[in-house]
Amino acid sequence: MDIRETAEYKNLGFKVVTCPICKNETLDSYWICEHCGWEYDNSKDENTMSSANGMTIKDYRAAYLKSKI
Secondary structure (H helix, E strand, O other), X not given: OOHHHOHHHHHOOOOEEEOOOOOOEEEOOOOXXXXXXXXXXXXXXXXXXXXXXXXXXXXXXXXXXXXXX
């Protein structure tokens, strides 16, 4: 799916951001990355628990990378 073709991007003002987990493009405002499943909740600190995702960026990324092996 091209995220720039979604109603959220075109009509609702969502912005394209880089996913902190897989580094692919995703949308902000609690959009779920289609590549890794991270729910973008504006978390910045890699060691702070994301309430939307139930773990830190660092832990989620490690689990994601491990699942890719």
